[in-house]
Amino acid sequence: MAKRDKFFQDRTITVEVNDLVLEYLEDLAKTGLYGNTYPQAAEMVLRHGLKSLIDSGIIKIKDRPLPKEGDD
Numbered sequence: 001m002a003k004r005d006k007f008f009q010d011r012t013i014t015v016e017v018n019d020l021v022l023e024y025l026e027d028l029a030k031t032g033l034y035g036n037t038y039p040q041a042a043e044m045v046l047r048h049g050l051k052s053l054i055d056s057g058i059i060k061i062k063d064r065p066l067p068k069e070g071d072d
Contacts, residue, residue, distance in 0.1 A: 002030075013029070015042065022038060025038035025041040025042050025045070026038045026041075028041040028056075029041040
């Protein structure tokens with residue numbers, strides 16, 4: 001999994017999916033390229049989807065505050 005950004009708090013969300021979507025997420029997790037569990041795979045798919053929407057201009061990237069020196 002990607003390194004967590006310590007400057008933003010993680011939030012937990014609940015997403016309902018059908019059996020077929022769950023199977024796809026499990027298949028992705030089995031590859032190890034999208035995490036090792038279906039929740040990790042779902043997070044990666046969501047991140048990739050958001051990046052694609054940003055890249056295509058459908059949504060705009062949010063301004064991110066820069067960390068202060070010494071915050072690492």
